[in-house]
Amino acid sequence: MAPQNGDRTLERLTGGSPRAGQGFGTVSGHLFKEIRERTGTSQDRFSQALGIDKSTLQGWESGRRSLNAVRAGSLRTLKRNLLRLGGDPTLLLLLDQALDADSIINFVVDDPAIEKAADHPLASWVLTRDTTHMLAWALTGIAPASLPPADKPARRGPTPASPHLPAEVRTAFFGQMRRAAELAKGSGDDGALLRRQALYLCSYDTSTDTASWLAEIRRRPAQATPKGWSPDWADDRSVATSLTRHGDQDALAAFMANGLGDEIGEAANLNYWAYWLGIDALPKADDQFMVAAPAQSWDALALLRGLADRLKPGIAAIDLNIHSVWALLALRKGLLAAAPDLGRTLQARVVALLDADGISTQAREELISLHYGLKLTT
Structure with a gap:
């Protein structure tokens, strides 16, 4: 017709x-x-x-x-x-977000020969979880966490479960992302955001050398995350969580030991979570937002609900997720008074994690603290 x-x-x-x-x-x-x-x-x-x-x-x-x-x-x-x-x-x-993901894929694959980090779209646009997971959907076949399950099967015949990106395009994408990260590394603070985001996207590459490449490109003489916030702090957070996807927990442990534990680091971590999960919906042009606003400028209860969804055994960066919930409840005492249902959900997930393997000593101590605190409020 x-x-x-x-x-x-x-x-x-x-x-x-x-x-x-x-x-x-x-x-x-x-x-x-x-x-x-x-x-x-x-x-x-x-x-x-x-x-x-x-x-x-x-x-x-x-x-x-x-x-x-x-x-x-x-x-x-x-x-x-x-x-x-x-x-x-x-x-x-x-x-x-799907349209954004397509635009990034096309820029990376079709315009690889950039000479300045600032010319790359990822140099001035902080990605959210939804856009990042849309990219991962095409690159890995893993469905976005925000994609609701279908109530019923497709109308007719078998259908692909994920976007089909040709293998040669995926290979080209990861190759150009590595080049972008290396270009940005030599661009100082002007390339900080591009470097961080390119490194994170490269972590979806299943090539055998990905983990070693990620670790090497972020290597610094001090071998430690600097105290207080800096572009290196943001880099180290992203790389540490990325490496857990490849079975490396050491970088995350080092980041948590050096990058968290003071007021600046804790606020930056929660501010980033709020943006990543869409609680803070205003677009960001660089990573300075992590320290530009107090860690109470977003809906703390909505953030806690988002973080509660990430308290499940088997999640690669579970130690950071546990600590973030612990830190948020320490910052906002009495937060659960208006949400007893969330308190009960948290308690059940804390108990399940206490019975699970694969968490650090610090995370276990924080879970025990959460367990007793939640018993008093639920």
Whole structure:
């Protein structure tokens, strides 16, 4: 069936030919497909309801045509129509992060020859968890933590569980991220954010030399995280958590011993968590936000709920998660008075972790402290 409205033709929607300088639409296309399939609607009916050609819909869902090529006003209209057709509101919110992930992938793969760190988009834009996990979805196949499970299976036949990024594109992406990190390393504070974020994204690379490369590029003569906050503090936090993904717990232990424990470090850690988990929703251009505001400028109860979801056995950086909950409750005494349900949830997760292996002596002591404190408030 032809489009119902002339201003919704492919030419008007994209402003040009398919993939004209837009590259891949892998992540947003896969999420778009998830949205449609969860409504239980076929491609034929969905394209008719949206007033677009079926071939356009198929191009978006396959990633051959990038949703980033759709004009801003038309994209807003498209999202409103998706909601009208029963699209999951949570997935519609995540569509923006999926578009961001596609734009990063395309920049990294298509524009590798940058000469200045400042020219890279990751040099002036602090990624949130949702955007980072959208990237990881394409790079590793691991679904984002914020992606709600489907209530029912896809309408027909087997479908991919994650965005399909060709192996050669993944290889190119990680190679260019390594080059960006090395370029940023020589750029001083101007490259600090790019260096940190490139290192973190490189940790998703399953190459056998990834862990050793990460450790080597962050090596400093002192071999220790500096006291107080600095760009090196932020770097060390990211690299330490990244290395736990490769089975290395030593860097995280060193970071926690040197980078936490004073007021500045604890505040920076909680401020970063608030931004990473979306509690602090204002965009950041650099890492200075970690120390630019007091660690009480966000909704502490919302942050505690977000951190509680990360108190589960088997999480790689569980020691940092435990400490962050302990530090937040120490900072905001009485926080659980208004949320007894959260207190009960925390108590159950603390007990489960006390019975689990794989946590440090310090983390176990903090869990015992949490256990007794929660008994008094729940």
